Amino acid sequence: MAEVKLSKKDRMSVAWRHQFLQGSWNYERMQNGGWCYAMIPAIKALYKDKDQQAAALKRHLEFYNTHPYVSAPIIGVTLALEEERANGAPVEDQAIQGVKVGMMGPLAGVGDPVFWFTVRPILGALGASMALSGNIVGPLLFFILWNVIRMAFLWYTQEFGYNVGSEIAKDLSGGLLGKVTEIASILGMFIIGALVQRWVSITFTPVVSTVTQAEGAYIDWAALPAGSEGIKSALEQYSALGPTGLNVEKVTTLQGNLDQLIPGLAAVLLTLLCCRLLKKGISPIAIILALFAVGIVGRLLNFM
């Protein structure tokens, strides 16, 4: 009997369909439908007998759930196993299910921090910061970069899994995955720290003090020479005195004082508070709604 092999076209077809992994996500067996859907081109290529096809379809409708991208190396390994089995190797159903279940847990643990909590926030923040000024490059950059990274990852890790076959399961306990996760969480925490400073905005409006400044500490607008000479003189004084020189009275706001400690202190405190509340099991939605309520009350009381 001639050996059956999966062609590159079959594998690409699987990779394409694998993108729809979560389409029939359900509370019973989670991603099983999408997984089976992705395996169909391979099953068609490997098994010609109807009973074998039915058995293969059923085999791949078992419970499955992992991160949708790191699922690619798992499907690669599964392709290699199915190929061996179709060629008569004694690969049991349990072995295939075992590989899937054995890999999905640890790999999901890598996929979530790397893609959802590092790459997406970073690309998203990059795109969003450009988009805030109405720049179309922002969304384009996010969309293109993300999809290039994603598709390259899906295809190459699937090929990796297919070539390495069941050997990969041994690799999982190796240091590489742990290292990737560690780098991702360091980078992620660093960027989140930066984002908290830049994008969580809390401004307290109360005025702490209003001081009448001494003569010479402010620009005496009435005493300026007329015409362009006057503008020149005002600008010279301004650059010497700074913004407080514009008015006779120097106004210090609560926000100004806080910014002198660390800019964004209130933002980081709020973020840490949210961390605590989330850990206590309070739903993020409830916290978000509460923050809007605080905002409205703060505005009504002229506090924020």
Added chain:
Amino acid sequence: MGISIVFVVLVAFLAGMEGILDEFQFHQPLVACTLIGIVTGHPTEGIILGGSLQMIALGWANVGAAVAPDAALASVASAIIMVKGLGEGGAVDPMNAINTAIALAVPLSVAGLFLTMLCRTIAIPMVHFMDAAAEKADFRGVELWQILAICLQGIRIAIPAAMLCMIPAEAVTAMLQAMPEWLQGGMAVGGGMVAAVGYAMVINMMATAEVWPFFVLGFVLAALGELTLIALGALGISIALIYIGLKDLAKQGGGAGGGSGDPLGDILNDY
């Protein structure tokens, strides 16, 4: 408006599909709001709304069986409301329309959450139909149910979007104009703070005693306005690589110091 409704519903359908697939990212506010802005002739406002919502939704992610607030419905519906508010001749100040849309996005993301859970329950009988098809080696049947399940997720957003499009623009404009200043201002203040929740979700996922100092570094360095996000990203990667490299070095050094004939140490190092 006639043709653009078709395109809006199409974008909504894509966003709904992606809300579950999480591949192309059509459901991310940055993409969905921009697309709706483009098809309705308000590209700039759409991009700005998308950017603002994206900042809030950065940390929203479906992990395991848990579902995060639904970005798809939030971005699609709030973009439609914003477009309605902008009206034909700029009836409402664009910034007001954008700010209100941001505030409305949050309750919408909760509504989307329930719709998602509903779809994920409806999908259970659908995979049972797949089982039946598999029994007969009916490839077509399995594929059909998978595609129908994806379409179900698209319809989840497309129907609310179509319904929103039916509401007359005057009603939305009137509602926006009737909002008192304290409510609009307060929502803007709240909108500035809610991003913290998304960031907190990310932190809770990743934080260990070991990586907290990197959070502090990022926070303090970000106060330097000259550093762009790309610069900060480069800094972050460098710091991570240096740290990991030094840590490896320290491990090796420790192993050598403890005597190279130490099998237990070697096992611990390789662990």
